[in-house]
Amino acid sequence: MKTQELFMNDIEYQLQESIDTIKKLLSTHVEIVRDVADVIVRAFKNNNFMYLMGNGGSAADAQHIAGEMIGRFKMNRRPLPAIAITTDSSVMTAIANDFGYDLCFSRQVEALVKAGDIVLAFTTSGNSKNILNAVKIARDLKAITVGFTGMGGGLLKNEVDFCIKVPSSNTPRIQECHITIGHILCSLIEKDIFGHVPE
Ligand SMILES: O=C(CO)[C@@H](O)[C@H](O)[C@H](O)[C@H](O)COP(=O)(O)O
Numbered sequence: 001m002k003t004q005e006l007f008m009n010d011i012e013y014q015l016q017e018s019i020d021t022i023k024k025l026l027s028t029h030v031e032i033v034r035d036v037a038d039v040i041v042r043a044f045k046n047n048n049f050m051y052l053m054g055n056g057g058s059a060a061d062a063q064h065i066a067g068e069m070i071g072r073f074k075m076n077r078r079p080l081p082a083i084a085i086t087t088d089s090s091v092m093t094a095i096a097n098d099f100g101y102d103l104c105f106s107r108q109v110e111a112l113v114k115a116g117d118i119v120l121a122f123t124t125s126g127n128s129k130n131i132l133n134a135v136k137i138a139r140d141l142k143a144i145t146v147g148f149t150g151m152g153g154g155l156l157k158n159e160v161d162f163c164i165k166v167p168s169s170n171t172p173r174i175q176e177c178h179i180t181i182g183h184i185l186c187s188l189i190e191k192d193i194f195g196h197v198p199e
Protein backbone atom coordinates (compact mmCIF):
# COMPACT_ATOMS: atom_id res chain seq x y z
CA MET A 1 0.00 0.00 0.00
CA LYS A 2 1.27 3.52 -0.80
CA THR A 3 2.17 5.89 2.08
CA GLN A 4 -0.68 8.26 1.25
CA GLU A 5 -3.20 5.44 1.41
CA LEU A 6 -1.73 4.18 4.70
CA PHE A 7 -2.02 7.69 6.12
CA MET A 8 -5.66 7.96 5.03
CA ASN A 9 -6.52 4.63 6.66
CA ASP A 10 -4.74 5.60 9.83
CA ILE A 11 -6.45 8.99 10.02
CA GLU A 12 -9.86 7.40 9.51
CA TYR A 13 -9.09 4.74 12.12
CA GLN A 14 -8.03 7.30 14.71
CA LEU A 15 -10.96 9.64 14.09
CA GLN A 16 -13.36 6.70 14.37
CA GLU A 17 -11.67 5.61 17.60
CA SER A 18 -12.14 9.12 18.95
CA ILE A 19 -15.84 9.16 17.99
CA ASP A 20 -16.37 5.73 19.58
CA THR A 21 -14.75 6.81 22.85
CA ILE A 22 -16.80 10.02 23.04
CA LYS A 23 -19.98 8.02 22.30
CA LYS A 24 -19.19 5.66 25.17
CA LEU A 25 -18.62 8.66 27.44
CA LEU A 26 -22.00 10.04 26.44
CA SER A 27 -23.77 6.84 27.44
CA THR A 28 -21.94 6.29 30.73
CA HIS A 29 -20.46 9.50 32.16
CA VAL A 30 -23.13 12.20 32.25
CA GLU A 31 -24.03 11.65 35.91
CA ILE A 32 -20.50 11.57 37.27
CA VAL A 33 -19.56 14.74 35.37
CA ARG A 34 -22.65 16.44 36.81
CA ASP A 35 -21.70 15.30 40.32
CA VAL A 36 -18.13 16.54 39.93
CA ALA A 37 -19.36 19.91 38.60
CA ASP A 38 -21.66 20.13 41.60
CA VAL A 39 -18.91 19.60 44.21
CA ILE A 40 -16.59 22.04 42.44
CA VAL A 41 -19.29 24.73 42.35
CA ARG A 42 -19.98 24.21 46.04
CA ALA A 43 -16.28 24.43 46.87
CA PHE A 44 -15.81 27.67 44.91
CA LYS A 45 -18.94 29.18 46.49
CA ASN A 46 -17.39 28.30 49.85
CA ASN A 47 -14.15 30.15 48.91
CA ASN A 48 -12.15 26.95 48.56
CA PHE A 49 -9.39 26.53 45.97
CA MET A 50 -8.88 24.09 43.12
CA TYR A 51 -5.48 22.38 42.66
CA LEU A 52 -4.60 20.40 39.53
CA MET A 53 -1.79 18.03 38.56
CA GLY A 54 -0.63 15.58 35.91
CA ASN A 55 2.50 14.39 34.10
CA GLY A 56 3.45 15.15 30.48
CA GLY A 57 0.38 15.88 28.36
CA SER A 58 -1.72 15.68 31.51
CA ALA A 59 0.36 18.50 33.06
CA ALA A 60 -0.71 20.56 30.07
CA ASP A 61 -4.35 19.60 30.74
CA ALA A 62 -4.01 20.65 34.39
CA GLN A 63 -2.56 24.01 33.35
CA HIS A 64 -5.17 24.47 30.62
CA ILE A 65 -8.06 24.12 33.08
CA ALA A 66 -6.38 26.36 35.69
CA GLY A 67 -6.07 28.98 32.94
CA GLU A 68 -9.80 28.79 32.18
CA MET A 69 -10.64 29.20 35.87
CA ILE A 70 -8.34 32.14 36.66
CA GLY A 71 -8.70 33.77 33.27
CA ARG A 72 -12.02 33.12 31.62
CA PHE A 73 -13.85 30.32 29.85
CA LYS A 74 -16.63 32.11 27.99
CA MET A 75 -17.59 34.89 30.38
CA ASN A 76 -15.87 37.96 31.71
CA ARG A 77 -16.27 37.43 35.43
CA ARG A 78 -14.22 37.39 38.60
CA PRO A 79 -11.34 34.89 38.60
CA LEU A 80 -11.83 31.53 40.28
CA PRO A 81 -8.91 30.31 42.44
CA ALA A 82 -7.20 27.42 40.63
CA ILE A 83 -3.52 26.44 40.74
CA ALA A 84 -1.74 23.85 38.60
CA ILE A 85 1.05 22.49 40.78
CA THR A 86 3.03 21.47 37.69
CA THR A 87 4.41 24.86 36.75
CA ASP A 88 6.98 26.11 39.26
CA SER A 89 10.25 24.65 37.98
CA SER A 90 12.20 25.73 41.08
CA VAL A 91 9.75 24.01 43.42
CA MET A 92 9.52 20.93 41.17
CA THR A 93 13.28 20.52 40.73
CA ALA A 94 14.05 21.18 44.39
CA ILE A 95 11.59 18.52 45.53
CA ALA A 96 12.64 16.06 42.80
CA ASN A 97 16.33 16.57 43.51
CA ASP A 98 16.14 16.52 47.31
CA PHE A 99 13.29 14.07 47.97
CA GLY A 100 12.58 12.31 44.65
CA TYR A 101 10.14 12.84 41.79
CA ASP A 102 7.50 10.69 43.48
CA LEU A 103 7.02 13.46 46.04
CA CYS A 104 6.95 16.42 43.64
CA PHE A 105 3.17 16.88 43.96
CA SER A 106 2.50 15.48 47.43
CA ARG A 107 4.84 17.97 49.10
CA GLN A 108 3.08 20.85 47.35
CA VAL A 109 -0.30 19.45 48.37
CA GLU A 110 0.91 19.21 51.95
CA ALA A 111 2.00 22.85 51.81
CA LEU A 112 -1.06 24.31 50.11
CA VAL A 113 -4.25 22.26 50.32
CA LYS A 114 -6.93 22.97 52.94
CA ALA A 115 -10.05 21.04 53.95
CA GLY A 116 -12.80 21.41 51.34
CA ASP A 117 -10.44 22.30 48.49
CA ILE A 118 -10.78 20.42 45.19
CA VAL A 119 -7.86 18.38 43.87
CA LEU A 120 -8.02 17.27 40.22
CA ALA A 121 -5.52 14.55 39.24
CA PHE A 122 -5.04 13.65 35.56
CA THR A 123 -3.34 10.31 34.87
CA THR A 124 -4.15 8.08 31.92
CA SER A 125 -2.68 4.98 33.60
CA GLY A 126 -3.99 5.86 37.04
CA ASN A 127 -0.69 4.55 38.36
CA SER A 128 1.74 7.48 38.40
CA LYS A 129 3.35 7.39 41.83
CA ASN A 130 3.65 11.15 42.27
CA ILE A 131 -0.11 11.47 41.69
CA LEU A 132 -1.01 8.59 44.01
CA ASN A 133 1.14 10.08 46.79
CA ALA A 134 -0.39 13.53 46.34
CA VAL A 135 -3.98 12.28 46.37
CA LYS A 136 -3.40 10.30 49.56
CA ILE A 137 -2.15 13.46 51.32
CA ALA A 138 -5.03 15.48 49.86
CA ARG A 139 -7.56 13.04 51.31
CA ASP A 140 -5.83 13.14 54.71
CA LEU A 141 -6.23 16.92 54.56
CA LYS A 142 -9.97 16.44 53.83
CA ALA A 143 -9.85 17.82 50.30
CA ILE A 144 -12.29 16.52 47.68
CA THR A 145 -10.31 14.46 45.18
CA VAL A 146 -11.21 13.80 41.55
CA GLY A 147 -9.23 11.40 39.36
CA PHE A 148 -9.25 11.54 35.56
CA THR A 149 -7.97 8.18 34.30
CA GLY A 150 -8.33 5.61 31.54
CA MET A 151 -10.61 2.59 31.38
CA GLY A 152 -9.31 0.55 34.30
CA GLY A 153 -8.74 3.52 36.58
CA GLY A 154 -5.44 2.05 37.79
CA LEU A 155 -4.60 2.30 41.47
CA LEU A 156 -5.99 5.83 41.59
CA LYS A 157 -9.61 4.69 41.37
CA ASN A 158 -9.45 3.42 44.96
CA GLU A 159 -7.87 6.60 46.28
CA VAL A 160 -10.22 9.34 45.08
CA ASP A 161 -13.73 10.54 45.93
CA PHE A 162 -14.68 10.63 42.23
CA CYS A 163 -12.97 8.76 39.39
CA ILE A 164 -13.74 9.70 35.79
CA LYS A 165 -12.58 6.58 33.93
CA VAL A 166 -12.47 7.26 30.20
CA PRO A 167 -13.51 4.03 28.41
CA SER A 168 -10.30 3.60 26.39
CA SER A 169 -6.83 2.20 26.95
CA ASN A 170 -5.18 4.43 24.33
CA THR A 171 -3.35 7.33 26.03
CA PRO A 172 -4.03 10.08 23.44
CA ARG A 173 -7.74 9.21 23.21
CA ILE A 174 -7.94 9.25 27.02
CA GLN A 175 -6.23 12.63 27.19
CA GLU A 176 -8.55 14.07 24.55
CA CYS A 177 -11.57 12.98 26.58
CA HIS A 178 -10.04 14.45 29.74
CA ILE A 179 -9.82 17.88 28.16
CA THR A 180 -13.33 17.53 26.69
CA ILE A 181 -14.70 16.78 30.14
CA GLY A 182 -12.53 19.55 31.58
CA HIS A 183 -14.11 22.04 29.19
CA ILE A 184 -17.61 20.79 30.00
CA LEU A 185 -16.84 21.28 33.70
CA CYS A 186 -15.59 24.83 33.02
CA SER A 187 -18.80 25.63 31.21
CA LEU A 188 -21.07 24.18 33.94
CA ILE A 189 -19.12 25.88 36.73
CA GLU A 190 -19.14 29.27 35.02
CA LYS A 191 -22.87 29.10 34.22
CA ASP A 192 -23.79 28.02 37.73
CA ILE A 193 -21.69 30.57 39.62
CA PHE A 194 -22.08 33.56 37.32
CA GLY A 195 -25.41 32.93 35.60
CA HIS A 196 -26.44 31.88 32.16
CA VAL A 197 -25.47 34.02 29.17
CA PRO A 198 -26.33 33.28 25.54
CA GLU A 199 -23.64 31.22 23.71
O1 LIG B 1 1.07 13.18 26.33
C1 LIG B 1 1.60 12.10 26.43
C2 LIG B 1 1.13 10.95 25.61
O2 LIG B 1 0.05 11.34 24.79
C3 LIG B 1 2.74 11.85 27.39
O3 LIG B 1 3.47 13.05 27.60
C4 LIG B 1 2.22 11.30 28.73
O4 LIG B 1 1.41 12.30 29.33
C5 LIG B 1 3.39 10.92 29.66
O5 LIG B 1 4.01 9.79 29.14
C6 LIG B 1 2.96 10.69 31.12
O6 LIG B 1 4.11 10.49 31.91
C7 LIG B 1 1.99 9.54 31.30
O7 LIG B 1 1.61 9.50 32.66
P1 LIG B 1 0.18 8.96 33.15
O8 LIG B 1 -0.87 9.55 32.24
O9 LIG B 1 0.23 7.47 33.10
O10 LIG B 1 0.06 9.48 34.57
Ligand SMILES: [Zn+2]
Nearest residue numbers: 057171172175
Ligand atom coordinates in the same frame (compact mmCIF):
# COMPACT_ATOMS: atom_id res chain seq x y z
ZN1 LIG C 1 -0.36 13.55 24.58
